[in-house]
Amino acid sequence: MKGWPLVVAIVLVTPTAGLTMESYQTCIKCHDEPGEGGSQFAPDLSETKYSLEQFTKQVMNGSKWAGKPVRKWKYRKREMPGVVGLDEKEVRLLYDYILSKKPD
Numbered sequence: 001m002k003g004w005p006l007v008v009a010i011v012l013v014t015p016t017a018g019l020t021m022e023s024y025q026t027c028i029k030c031h032d033e034p035g036e037g038g039s040q041f042a043p044d045l046s047e048t049k050y051s052l053e054q055f056t057k058q059v060m061n062g063s064k065w066a067g068k069p070v071r072k073w074k075y076r077k078r079e080m081p082g083v084v085g086l087d088e089k090e091v092r093l094l095y096d097y098i099l100s101k102k103p104d
Contacts, residue, residue, distance in 0.1 A: 026083055027045065027083075027094070030042040030080070031043065031044065031045050032044070033101075034046035034097070034098045034101035034102075035101035035102065035103055041078060042078065042080070045098045045101075046098055046099070046101040046102040046103065047102070047103075048098065048099075049069075050069075052092065052095050054067075054068075054069070055091065055095050056088060056091045056092075056095075058080065059082070059083050059086060059091050059094070060082055060083070060086070060091070061082045062079065062080045062081045062082035062083075063078075063079040063080045063081075064079070
């Protein structure tokens, strides 16, 4: 059990610990990996200017929610569906992970 404490430490500090791979894969289908420039379909999530509250509304409700800021012109015609199956704790973990990938 020489490596056991190290494995536990990695799990505890990994921002996506607690997120299911399926939930995370839902985002990268359109947005690609955070910090890699986005895709032709959706912006790079690491460049978000949304607060946690706004990000949560976007994830839970999709593109249609009251008070939503104006979209980037490039993505105006595309509508994001709400993500089913995530709770607010998982959205927070996802938000923290995305911000950790923000380019310096």
